Amino acid sequence: MGSKGKLVKDPGIPNIVIPEKPCEDENCPYHGSLRVRGMILEGILIKYKGNKSAVIERQYLYYDSKYKRYERRRSRIHAHVPPCVNVKEGDKVIIGECRPISKSISFVILSKVS
Structure with a gap:
């Protein structure tokens, strides 16, 4: 049970730690009504200004079939x-x-990788 009798929901994703601290955010997957569906990704948080939005950078390998080798690419996700x-x-x-929360935000941070 969270504060003020609110239930803490489990989003159903394995290997994540459910936070102990309660919050009143409507767009929280644990204490609000936001549903997590689709891709689950891992990355490094590179910008966080404190206005509930952040930029995560993720690096991956892309196979270039013309040159028959891999190249490193990166993408930034809000x-x-x-x-x-x-x-x-x-x-x-x-x-x-x-679901889309704003024009550029369609992802939510679930937990920190320990």
Whole structure:
């Protein structure tokens, strides 16, 4: 049970730590009504200004069939940060896809990778 009798929901993703700190955010997958569905990704939090939004950078390998080799690529993903999740810049985080929260935010930070 969270504060004020609110239930803490389990989003159903394995290997994540459910936060102990309660929050009143409507766009929280644990204490609000936001549903996580679709892709689950891992990346490094590179920008977090404290207005509940962050930028996560993820690096991956892409196979170039013309030259028959791999190249490193990266993508930056905007994500919502619930107040109950304790993260800071430089942390490795797990993000999950959700409904669009704003024009550029369609992901939410689920937990920090320990």
